Amino acid sequence: xxxxxxxxxxxxxxxxxxxxxxxxxxxxxxxxxxxxxxxxxxxxxxxxxxxxxxxxxxxxxxxxxxxxxxxxxxxxxxxxxxxxxxxxxxxxxxxxxxxxxxxxxxxxxxxxxxxxxxxxxxxxxxxxxxxxxxxxxxxxxxxxxxxxxxxxxxxxxxxxxxxxxxxxxxxxxxxxxxxxxxxxxxxxxxxxxxxxxxxxxxxxxxxxxxxxxxxxxxxxxxxxxxxxxxxxxxxxxxxxxxxxxxx
Numbered sequence: 001x002x003x004x005x006x007x008x009x010x011x012x013x014x015x016x017x018x019x020x021x022x023x024x025x026x027x028x029x030x031x032x033x034x035x036x037x038x039x040x041x042x043x044x045x046x047x048x049x050x051x052x053x054x055x056x057x058x059x060x061x062x063x064x065x066x067x068x069x070x071x072x073x074x075x076x077x078x079x080x081x082x083x084x085x086x087x088x089x090x091x092x093x094x095x096x097x098x099x100x101x102x103x104x105x106x107x108x109x110x111x112x113x114x115x116x117x118x119x120x121x122x123x124x125x126x127x128x129x130x131x132x133x134x135x136x137x138x139x140x141x142x143x144x145x146x147x148x149x150x151x152x153x154x155x156x157x158x159x160x161x162x163x164x165x166x167x168x169x170x171x172x173x174x175x176x177x178x179x180x181x182x183x184x185x186x187x188x189x190x191x192x193x194x195x196x197x198x199x200x201x202x203x204x205x206x207x208x209x210x211x212x213x214x215x216x217x218x219x220x221x222x223x224x225x226x227x228x229x230x231x232x233x234x235x236x237x238x239x240x241x242x243x244x245x246x247x
Contacts, residue, residue: 004064005029008072014040038166045165056083098177109173116164139222182209194221
């Protein structure tokens, strides 16, 4: 029986965000891609902790490999800490452990609340135009047009209310920071970051805090290595997840 691989997308994504990787992953794993709260068909929001608890119930019968990107990586990290029995191996792409400084966290929460209000007032198209100008996605200018089009279509299909709830309940300002708990992660862990990602230091802090974690930096990629450099991203993930089987 093939091991289960749970895929957790990022903010403004959905289960469809992994579509380009599925042919390779499904050859080796029983892949489960979910719509996180506030995204895709899952229109109700939830906190990072609440989402991790729901996923733990889903994995109650057998542990799984978990791969999370950005928002999904924060949820995967919470899952690994709260329910270590649910995980076999952990892959965190462009993760953050939250915002440690209380004042910075409060400022981020206020900014996320304003953005949530803007999404509800102005609608999804205006938000997507604004979101795609975020400097963290500057490297997307080099994306294949078809891949960029699929990414934009996923964003435009979101519910304004769902994204607003995700920001308010699961944004980095709302999430209790996990920096002081990283040493408790028991699952073998791989952290993947793009060499060009402005948020790369956050991923490096996570990798440094998890005992035995490996850090893989993908050249030529920004915040979304799975989208920008799938040729480099997939071998990293597959080789890491299959180490137990190879041994």
